[in-house]
Amino acid sequence: MSRILRVVLNSRPGKNGEPVPENFRVEESTLTTDLKPGEVLVRTLYLSVDPYMRCRMNEDTGADYLSPWVLSECVDGGGVGVVESSRHDAFSKGDTVTSFNWRWQTCDVVDGSRLQKLDPDLVNGHLSYFLGAVGMPGLTALLGVREKGHLKPGANQTMVISGAAGACGSVAGQIGKLDGCGRVVGICGSEEKCRVLVSELGFSSAVNYRKGDVSAALRESCPDGVDVYFDNVGGAISDTVIAQMNKDSHVILCGQISQYNKDVAYPPPLSTETQELLHSKNITRERFMVLSYMEKHEAGLLQLSQWVKAGQIKVLETIVNGIENMGGAFCSMMTGGNIGKQIVKISD
Numbered sequence: 001m002s003r004i005l006r007v008v009l010n011s012r013p014g015k016n017g018e019p020v021p022e023n024f025r026v027e028e029s030t031l032t033t034d035l036k037p038g039e040v041l042v043r044t045l046y047l048s049v050d051p052y053m054r055c056r057m058n059e060d061t062g063a064d065y066l067s068p069w070v071l072s073e074c075v076d077g078g079g080v081g082v083v084e085s086s087r088h089d090a091f092s093k094g095d096t097v098t099s100f101n102w103r104w105q106t107c108d109v110v111d112g113s114r115l116q117k118l119d120p121d122l123v124n125g126h127l128s129y130f131l132g133a134v135g136m137p138g139l140t141a142l143l144g145v146r147e148k149g150h151l152k153p154g155a156n157q158t159m160v161i162s163g164a165a166g167a168c169g170s171v172a173g174q175i176g177k178l179d180g181c182g183r184v185v186g187i188c189g190s191e192e193k194c195r196v197l198v199s200e201l202g203f204s205s206a207v208n209y210r211k212g213d214v215s216a217a218l219r220e221s222c223p224d225g226v227d228v229y230f231d232n233v234g235g236a237i238s239d240t241v242i243a244q245m246n247k248d249s250h251v252i253l254c255g256q257i258s259q260y261n262k263d264v265a266y267p268p269p270l271s272t273e274t275q276e277l278l279h280s281k282n283i284t285r286e287r288f289m290v291l292s293y294m295e296k297h298e299a300g301l302l303q304l305s306q307w308v309k310a311g312q313i314k315v316l317e318t319i320v321n322g323i324e325n326m327g328g329a330f331c332s333m334m335t336g337g338n339i340g341k342q343i344v345k346i347s348d
């Protein structure tokens with residue numbers, strides 16, 4: 001038996017409500033560490049907080065691939081850890097492992113069939129990158145751009161990314177440049193984020209949507225209009241971008257975080273005006289889901305790893321320490337407290 005800490009869902013914010021750290025509760029618990037055949041004892045190193053978790057806080061997530069978190073039960077999501085002991089043939093003590101359904105616990109006993117082994121060389125030992133640029137958000141950026149972006153190298157296209165300073169957005173913009181866009185413009189929520197996008201990540205320009213006339217700033221940044229829009233946020237920001245899109249251009253419908261605290265279906269309905277614009281300008285706007293391209297994940301992670309190791313993709317992270325800060329980190333990410341991927345470090 002071993003004493004552990006875990007995070008349970010304490011209360012739901014309601015479908016129309018902002019999440020607060022008090023929606024989560026940290027508890028002491030005990031873990032039986034005698035393993036049955038096929039089981040693995042893991043120690044948690046890093047946990048991820050992600051926007052889709054807001055949907056899991058509702059009784060009904062509104063998405064068939066997302067199950068709701070259960071009140072007073074341990075919550076779960078992306079995690080990375082180390083194997084302490086194993087009774088599963090595929091895992092040995094010291095292996096680095098990950099899962100999409102890692103319980104928010106300091107240690108856990110898990111069925112080995114639910115774990116994937118990771119090669120730390122892919123991230124030069126920066127294991128948290130497996131939850132960000134060389135993990136699900138990086139794949140979302142890569143596959144979103146490649147599957148739905150219709151990029152044409154040499155065509156001097158302009159790509160706009162909303163949520164540009166976040167985990168997916170910061171990588172998507174860099175891939176836009178690597179894949180040949182002439183101009184890559186980020187939209188995000190602070191001056192500091194704009195500075196980082198341009199001076200550290202090589203974006204052509206950046207627009208702070210909390211300041212001034214966003215439409216005018218975007219027009220100045222995109223004098224030839226917008227050819228590709230990587231949409232992470234939806235709502236009024238996306239209406240503004242779509243109004244400046246060119247004929248036969250493309251929206252990559254990645255996420256709609258501005259609507260996640262509202263009781264609306266996913267993807268949320270568009271205004272009549274925006275729908276008419278999409279139609280009259282023949283703009284594609286297909287829903288994109290990274291989990292629909294599982295067969296492309298392995299090659300995608302190798303590509304992301306190569307870019308990161310070569311310094312062609314710069315990785316931004318915001319890391320807080322301690323399992324007691326999971327709820328706070330989640331709420332902070334939902335309100336723009338992160339630059340790059342929001343990570344919680346659980347142990348060394």
Ligand SMILES: NC(=O)C1=CN([C@@H]2O[C@H](COP(=O)(O)OP(=O)(O)OC[C@H]3O[C@@H](n4cnc5c(N)ncnc54)[C@H](OP(=O)(O)O)[C@@H]3O)[C@@H](O)[C@H]2O)C=CC1
Nearest residue numbers: 051166167168188189232254255256257258288289290336
């Ligand atoms: N389709 C798919 O398969 C996947 C989709 N996603 C989606 O991608 C998007 C980005 O996810 P991820 O990179 O993990 O998260 P981020 O790291 O981008 O964090 C979320 C960011 O959203 C921004 N934000 C929050 N509220 C608003 C708002 N009302 N208006 C505008 N921006 C807002 C904040 O930045 P700021 O300071 O700029 O406001 C915040 O930092 C989400 O919509 C998510 O659901 C993610 C993974 C897979």
Ligand SMILES: CCCCCC(=O)/C=C/[C@@H]1[C@@H](C/C=C\CCCC(=O)O)[C@@H](O)C[C@H]1O
Nearest residue numbers: 052055063065066067136255266289290291
């Ligand atoms: C309804 C809102 C969806 C917003 C889009 C989004 O962020 C999608 C993210 C998924 C996410 C799914 C994660 C785990 C699935 C298993 C969870 C469970 O219920 O057990 C990510 O990991 C991949 C994206 O497609």
